[in-house]
Amino acid sequence: MAQGTFKHILGWRWTCHLYTLIGAICLFHLVAFQGPLLGYARSVGSSGVQIVSLQILQLCLLGSILLLLAAISVRLMKGVAVCLIVANASALYFMQSYQIELDLTMITNIFGTNTGQASELWHWTLGVYVLGLGVVPAVLIFAARPRCPARIWRLLSGFAIFGTLLVWLFATAHTWLWYDQHATRMGARILPWSYIVNTGRFFNKQASANRVQILLPDATFLADPVQKEIVVLVLGEAARAASFGIYGYDRDTNPFTAQTDLFALPVGRSCATYTIGSMACILTHEGRAASGRTTFEPLPSYMTRSGVHTIWRSNSGGTPPFKADVIARASEIAAACVGDDCPQGRLDDALFYKVDDLLTQTDANRILLVLHQTGSHGPRYFEKYPPAFEAFTPVCATVQVGTCSRQELFNAYDNTIRYTDYLLADLIGQLQNVPNADTVMIYVSDHGQSLGEDGFYLHGTPPAIAPDVQQEVPFLVWMSDSFQKNRGITSADVIPLQSFPHDFPFHSVMGAFGMRSDIYKPQYDIFGARTAIDG
16 A cells, blocks of 8 residues: 555655746746845846836746757757756755855856865755755656647747847846846846856866966076075965954954064955966966966976975865876875874864975975965864864854854954964974075965855855955065075065965065076066166
8 A cells, every 4th residue: 555655755746837837937936046136136126117127027038948858859948947946946955045146157167166165065955945946846857748739839938038138128128227237146146047157157267278288488497496495485375464353353363473473464465266266376377467367387387397396295286287296185195194283184283294204305406385274264164274273153054154153253263363473483484493494484375265255155256356464465475584594684685475375376485496487577576576676
């Protein structure tokens, strides 16, 4: 009996006309997924006609496309409708939970997020959205057995609805200026077109960016090394300057480096609010002119080809393709470790593990070590540091950061900055242990982070509207005594930045090695720009 009932449920179907099914799908989209769009439209003072136009635009556009698909195959139409509904449900969760917009910047950020970072966003309430607004309607769509008119009528109906849309648009031409004024912000909120269009734009951009990289001109060195030359570039993740005590934050988030000679250059603005865009700027000689993409050979590849032994340790993603002598992920470093003091692998301590031994044992006169952190990437701030570093309590211990109090969220985030400060201080101590070496360390974050200010969370907001906390990043430098002595430079000689820190790492690494080529820009070499300006 039970088996028969189960089969009956699985075999359940309901009948309706094809036009009824498509109309129901379109109306469901309007009812379920328009919250972010309508919220924005109301916030900019839209009129009743403009609101109605938005609904007619979406209803006719989706209806015409589904009818044209049904003219090819009803199964195809149902499959596409189901995929869109489930995707919309997921997108709606993230848009409402983190106040994000699905523009090209955010889509790029999504595709650049590695599996570990993506898993940090999951919360059981996502399942509620997907089940209630995605799976249940999907089951109803699959169970439908529509009575279908002839294919020609489906095709003509699709074109007729699209024609109706055009007629309406021309009849309400007085609203076009309003659409044009708010097109970017509204387009990032229209489901499903926001992620469909911008995903297409992303892959088109990637196809252009993945062309064969242009090799940079061969480099020369001003002199042979007197002793081992080491440059360590630490790439921070989502570390905002506003939360650094060294920049005047009213919390002591930098107690460890306060005991070192680490110094801070003035706060500057990142070239992007997402990792892929910022990494393209940091790792290219173009700096912010890379505009989130570059076809030129990136810094690690250039150093490797020029004979600098390059080691890349990463606990994040979003970098352009590159070559290095050694590439290791944090998890791999932890897995290869033997002993009682091994790092966990998910935290950034793996990147910094026994760096002094690594550099001492590396048989090369010039070494570039890049450490790419997971840093302060949200929303699982509470998992980005060991329990012993939970100095500020209570903390926000959920991915639904909007449900936490402001104090809890700031506590969790500030603990990540404090932990990074500890790692940098420990790194400086390790670098001082490397014998007979001129050593310099540069720390720069890829972008900042929003913690609920003005309703924004995380990062990836379009730069035109992104708050300062997503764009203003720290830029820190440490130099060994021997580096300063042999180069005749002190911290007072390192010039203040001109508001864009991402212009400087590439040329500063070249400058630290005494490396020159036609692409070298002395004005962006923090170790040589003073001489260039005075000269």
